[in-house]
Amino acid sequence: MPDTSDGIIGHEMFTSALAPLREARFRWYFSSRLVNLAGTTMAPVVVVALLTLSSRSVRDLRRVSTTSAPAH
Secondary structure, rough: OOOOOOOOHHHHHHHHOOHHHOOOHHHHHHHHHHHHHHHHHHHHHHHHHHHHEEEHHHHHHHHHHHHOOOOO
């Protein structure tokens, strides 16, 4: 493992890791995947929160949580 105590190798590794972001098409692809992942991750939480706030019924919560499972 390289010695990163002087920070130079660490900076070079960081710079090379971010190199793909210099390409505009990759930035668009990366940002679209990031937004898609965030939306997919938050959607079930938002549905449960809205249902809980609107109806306070455990039966409704159970029905939504079992029918809205992602189809992979």
